[in-house]
Amino acid sequence: MTHALTRLAGLGLCIAVLFRPVGAEALEVFACEPEWAALATELGGDKVQVFSATTARQDPHQIQARPALIARLRSADLVVCTGAELEIGWMPVLLRQAANGRVQPGTPGYLEAAQYVRLLEKPTRLDRAEGDIHPAGNPHIQTDPRNIAAVATVLARRLAEVDPADNAVFAARNQSFAGRWNAAMQRWAQQAAPLRGIPIATYHKGWAYLAGWLGLREAGTIEPKPGIPPGSQYLAQLETELPAKGVRGVIYAAYEDSRASEFVAERIHVPVIMLPYTVGGTERARDLFGLFDDTIDRLNRGLAGGVSAKR
Amino acid sequence: MPAASPAFTIGTPPREPWPIGPVTPPVANAAASAGSFNPAIGVILQGKASAFSQNPNTYRVLGFPLADEARIPGRRGLSIDESELNLQANVDPYLFGNLTLSIDPDNHLSIEEAFIQTTSLPWGMTLRGGRFFSGIGYLNEQHSHTWDFADQALPYRVFLNNQYDDDGVQLRWLAPTRQFLEFGGELFRGDAFPAGGAARVGFGTHSLFAHTGGDIDDSSSYRTGLSWLRTKASDRTTSVPGGPDDVFNGNSDTLIWDAVYKWAPDGNPVETNFKLQGEFFARRDDGQFNSLPYSGWQTGFYAQAIYQFMPRWRVGARYDQVNGNRQTGLLALSTVDNRGITPRRASAMLEYNTSEFGRFRLQYNRDWSRGTPDNQAILQYIISIGAHGAHIF
Numbered sequence: 001m002t003h004a005l006t007r008l009a010g011l012g013l014c015i016a017v018l019f020r021p022v023g024a025e026a027l028e029v030f031a032c033e034p035e036w037a038a039l040a041t042e043l044g045g046d047k048v049q050v051f052s053a054t055t056a057r058q059d060p061h062q063i064q065a066r067p068a069l070i071a072r073l074r075s076a077d078l079v080v081c082t083g084a085e086l087e088i089g090w091m092p093v094l095l096r097q098a099a100n101g102r103v104q105p106g107t108p109g110y111l112e113a114a115q116y117v118r119l120l121e122k123p124t125r126l127d128r129a130e131g132d133i134h135p136a137g138n139p140h141i142q143t144d145p146r147n148i149a150a151v152a153t154v155l156a157r158r159l160a161e162v163d164p165a166d167n168a169v170f171a172a173r174n175q176s177f178a179g180r181w182n183a184a185m186q187r188w189a190q191q192a193a194p195l196r197g198i199p200i201a202t203y204h205k206g207w208a209y210l211a212g213w214l215g216l217r218e219a220g221t222i223e224p225k226p227g228i229p230p231g232s233q234y235l236a237q238l239e240t241e242l243p244a245k246g247v248r249g250v251i252y253a254a255y256e257d258s259r260a261s262e263f264v265a266e267r268i269h270v271p272v273i274m275l276p277y278t279v280g281g282t283e284r285a286r287d288l289f290g291l292f293d294d295t296i297d298r299l300n301r302g303l304a305g306g307v308s309a310k311r
Numbered sequence: 312m313p314a315a316s317p318a319f320t321i322g323t324p325p326r327e328p329w330p331i332g333p334v335t336p337p338v339a340n341a342a343a344s345a346g347s348f349n350p351a352i353g354v355i356l357q358g359k360a361s362a363f364s365q366n367p368n369t370y371r372v373l374g375f376p377l378a379d380e381a382r383i384p385g386r387r388g389l390s391i392d393e394s395e396l397n398l399q400a401n402v403d404p405y406l407f408g409n410l411t412l413s414i415d416p417d418n419h420l421s422i423e424e425a426f427i428q429t430t431s432l433p434w435g436m437t438l439r440g441g442r443f444f445s446g447i448g449y450l451n452e453q454h455s456h457t458w459d460f461a462d463q464a465l466p467y468r469v470f471l472n473n474q475y476d477d478d479g480v481q482l483r484w485l486a487p488t489r490q491f492l493e494f495g496g497e498l499f500r501g502d503a504f505p506a507g508g509a510a511r512v513g514f515g516t517h518s519l520f521a522h523t524g525g526d527i528d529d530s531s532s533y534r535t536g537l538s539w540l541r542t543k544a545s546d547r548t549t550s551v552p553g554g555p556d557d558v559f560n561g562n563s564d565t566l567i568w569d570a571v572y573k574w575a576p577d578g579n580p581v582e583t584n585f586k587l588q589g590e591f592f593a594r595r596d597d598g599q600f601n602s603l604p605y606s607g608w609q610t611g612f613y614a615q616a617i618y619q620f621m622p623r624w625r626v627g628a629r630y631d632q633v634n635g636n637r638q639t640g641l642l643a644l645s646t647v648d649n650r651g652i653t654p655r656r657a658s659a660m661l662e663y664n665t666s667e668f669g670r671f672r673l674q675y676n677r678d679w680s681r682g683t684p685d686n687q688a689i690l691q692y693i694i695s696i697g698a699h700g701a702h703i704f
Contacts, residue, residue, distance in 0.1 A: 055529065057577035062667075064573065064580065065704050066532045067491030067524030074435055074485050085699070089667075093701035096407065099485050101431025106404055128668060128696070228666065229622050257582050257622075 027163045030073050030103070032081035032091065033060055034279040035142040036113060036151075038288045040080060042177045043156045047166045051076075056254050056281035061132065061227065063090040065097065073098035076109070078162050080155060083112025084119060084139035108161045114139055116154045117147040120208045131225030142278060144209035145185050145292055152177055184289055191296050194304045201242050203252035203261045206277065210295070219245040222252070222260050230260050239267045249273050249303045254281035273302035350400035350408075351698035355456045357392035357691065361385045364686040369552045372465065372680040374609070374635020374649025376549040376557050378472035378504035384462060384678070385689065391416050392691070393455060395423070397700065405431055411454070423454075423476065435485035445475040446483065446495045447520050447538035448590055449569035457702055459586070459617050461674045461689045465631035465656055466592040466611030470565055472504035475540065477516060491524045491534070505563045505594075507547025516542045524704075529578050534704060535570040544598065549646070557646050561598010561605070567591070571704075582622060589614035592633075603641050610634045625662040631655065654680040668695045 026049040031037035037052035044050070051072050054060050060082070063069075073079070073094050081087050095104060103109040119137025126135055141147040156174035160167040196215035200207075203222045211218045220242055224234045242264065250265040250272045252258055258274065265272035275295050276285035284294040363385065370384050371377065393416070399409040411424040426441030444452045450467055451474050463473045479499030486492035501508070501515015509515055518541070524534030540563075547559045568591045575584035589612065596607040611633035619625045635649030642648060660674040669692070676687040 055578065057529075058579045059581050062579075062581055064532070064575075064578075065701065066526065066573075067522075067534050067704060068489075068526040068532060070485070070493075070704075071489055071491040071525065075487050088699045089701050091701070093703055096428070096430065096437075097485070097703070099430075099432065099435045099437040099483070101433065104404070104430050105401075107431075128666075132666070255577075255579055255581075 027159065027166075028075055028077045029159075030076035030079045032079070032087050033142070035148070035288065035291070036080040036082070036155075038279040038291075039148065039152055039155060040078075040159070042288065043152060043170055043173050044159055045169065045173055047163065047169055048159065056276060056278045056285070059255050060086055061089060063087070065090045065093045069094055070097045073103065074100050076100060076103050078109050078111065078158060079103040080111045080113065080158075082114050082139050082141065084114035084136040084141075085134045086114075086139035108158060111155060111158050113147075113151040113154075114141055117141050117144075117150050120212060121205070131223070132227030138205060138208045140206040141209055143207055143295075144213040145181065145188065145288075146213065147209060148288060149178065149181055149185070152181070180289075184292065188292050188296050191300065195299055198248050198303050199246045200303070201238070201247045201250045201264070203250070203256050206253055207251060207275075214299070216299075219247050222250065222264055235260065235264060238264050242270075243268050249299075251275055253277035271302045273298055275299070348400075350398040351700075353395075353397040353695060353697040353700045355393075355395035355397070355454075355693065355695055357394065357456065357693045358390070359385065359392050359461065359692075360389050360690045361387055362686075362688045363387055365681065365683070370680065370685075371551055371646075372469050372633060372635075372654045373652045373682055374647060374654070375469040375633065376551070376559065376646045377469060378549055380473045381463075381468040381504075382550070384687065386416070395454070395456065397698075399698075401430065402427065405429060435487060437481075437483045437485075439481040439483075440479070442476065442478045443481065445477070445497055445499070445518055445540065446481060447475060447497075447518050447540050447565075448567040449534070449536070449571055449588060450590065451475055452703065456693050456695065459615065459625075459627050460629055460658055460660055461672060461691045462676070464590070464613035464615070464629065465633050465654065465680070466590065466613055469633050469654075470505065470592050470594055470609075470611065471540075475499075475503055475516075477501070477503040477506070479516070489525075491522070493522045495520045495522075501543060501545075504547070504549075505565070505596075506542035506544055507559070508545030510543035510545040515545070516540065530576055531572065531574045532578075532704075533570070533572045536568070538565075538567040538569070540565040540567075551646050554646070557601055559596070559598060559600050559605075561596060561600075563597075564595045566593045573704075580619070582619075584619045586617045587615075600642065600647055601645065605642065605647065607636050607647060609636065623664050625660075625664070627658075627660045627662070629656075629658040629660075631658075650682070652679075652682040654682075656680065670694070 027047060029040040029048050029050045031040055031052045033054055034052045034056055037050045040048055040050045053069050054063055122137040123133045156170045159170045192214045199217040199219040201220045205221055205226050222230055224230055249270050250261045252261040252274055254276050262272050275298055276282040276291055279285055279291050282294050285291040367383050367385055394414045396412045402408050407428045407430050409424060409426055413421050413423040422442055424443045426439050426443040428439040429437055446452055467473055477499040479497055481497045483493060483495040497518040498514055499516035500513050501510050506516045520536060520538035522534060522536035526532045542563045544559045544561060548556050550556045571588040573586050591612040593610045599605060613631035615629035617625055617627040632655040634653055637651060638648035656676055656678040658676045660672055662672045664670050672691045674689045678685040678687055
């Protein structure tokens with residue numbers, strides 16, 4: 001036994017010398033979703049090295065616990081995720097396999113954004129017969145910029161807690177971000193004023209916060225239940241239901257398959273609107289400001305002008 | 312961990328009047344799990360309808376002694392399969408605990424896994440103790456409900472009695488590199504096949520393994536590894552249909568090379584995805600088989616591909632083969648004599664998933680383990696209720 005362990009330790013040492021940790025000086029931030037990666041970059045600047053575990057082309061509910069993610073999490077100083085069980089299918093196993101005590105739940109290195117905003121659509125009945133529901137409430141909080149603002153302050157504080165030496169940098173960057181973000185929110189609010197009260201259908205229940213912010217009316221989903229793909233019978237049912245509710249557009253996220261949304265939109269003669277959903281979802285959504293600029297523009301073009309805003 | 316600096320001043324958060332819509336003030340919600348300290352509870356239920364052209368009770372893999380789990384490929388007709396109950400939770404900020412109970416169709420309760428594991432050791436170390444599936448190979452750690460076929464690959468069946476599951480300790484070290492690089496070593500009691508009798512005063516088995524992997528591009532990723540398992544058998548008894556029991560005393564060294572490749576467009580597996588995996592086994596046995604000097608060198612492999620061609624639907628194909636030894640002299644025609652036959656099997660499956668928690672599978676095997684082909688058809692369901700268990704890669 002000692003023989004085997006000695007050999008193991010020797011091998012480990014060799015490898016440790018061969019592969020020195022990279023980027024050891026900047027604070028390493030592991031973001032579960034691109035929006036939190038973008039926010040960490042806004043607040044941390046060159047003091048942080050940010051990695052996003054997912055892209056805007058991926059469904060954050062369904063991610064494989066890939067070796068590359070385990071390796072990244074191993075060296076992270078701060079983890080920022082949405083929480084509210086959005087990442088329940090992959091984060092717990094990553095956290096256990098990455099063996100990084102600095103970022104386990106309950107430590108300053110672990111931040112769940114959903115704990116700092118008011119969650120909508122908390123289910124009253126917890127039953128998987130209702131589909132893939134989240135007990136804490138709808139986790140797609142990043143579609144409302146006010147939630148981004150709330151999380152920014154918490155994240156800046158957390159960055160400072162993990163890296164006290166750069167306290168002043170994070171505080172200053174947060175102040176600058178808050179100022180620019182506030183101004184942008186005023187602008188978006190003006191631009192989106194014509195959208196108020198317009199009924200929409202969405203593919204997934206991923207837009208509750210956006211709708212709440214802009215006053216859009218969610219009149220139905222293309223998925224019969226969260227996470228359940230629609231069947232032909234349900235699609236036929238939507239053809240009569242959605243026009244009756246005055247639906248003026250069908251919205252889906254960049255990572256979702258467009259076919260069902262396009263099919264329904266065509267049948268009920270309304271535009272189908274692809275929204276970036278998060279940073280990187282479209283070319284314009286390069287950062288958080290671009291994300292909302294593009295989202296509002298696409299909604300305005302699709303719902304006010306009646307022209308399809310599909311990419 | 313350094314405490315929050317009291318000197319930190321937050322920036323000016325957005326103040327009212329909010330642009331439009333109702334106010335969502337920044338509040339701290341209680342963590343979803345804080346309301347309850349109960350462990351996460353998950354239940355797996357499985358059932359089958361099986362047809363075999365040959366009697367499953369006379370199943371054997373020529374040239375290989377088989378332990379209990381591997382001896383019978385299934386039962387004919389309708390039957391439930393293993394039911395599983397899993398409980399897991401963090402013990403405190405330092406430990407995690409996991410219990411998996413398994414109940415077989417004959418109502419025998421067994422502890423499949425019962426282990427504790429550290430969560431916050433420094434330098435990427437994880438220490439685990441209790442009963443658990445060894446980290447060797449790729450499929451060894453995967454619970455049966457996550458398998459892509461209704462039965463285990465032949466090399467796992469003959470070399471490890473499906474999976475090496477024993478009481479012991481494990482130390483893993485994850486290298487601080489961008490490339491996933493993990494090393495592990497284990498020490499086990501030595502009660503599980505191919506060990507037996509808890510030799511070396513209850514420290515009968517040890518293993519070493521290394522895994523590496525990463526992303527090739529946005530769409531594809533891989534993992535590969537090498538493992539070595541050394542077991543000592545002390546009066547290990549196995550049986551064959553219609554024959555006397557076999558007793559083995561001696562050492563076995565098992566080497567495994569495993570590789571898995573996964574693909575999904577843009578890394579999004581929701582619509583379509585593809586998985587290719589294979590493992591190669593080699594084993595050296597040295598000792599006495601039925602009190603006769605015995606030295607064996609056996610190999611085996613499997614290769615399989617799974618394709619989800621549209622949401623809910625997956626197809627898969629697998630080929631597996633194991634190579635035993637021809638024996639002459641006193642061991643001729645004993646269990647370890649393969650009689651010139653190479654046991655092999657070809658399988659195909661089609662799956663329909665009601666959701667990620669419900670799976671229906673139709674599988675067909677043509678199995679030459681006995682030398683004469685056995686046609687096997689299996690219709691199976693696997694469902695998961697309760698806590699949403701996260702799956703390893």
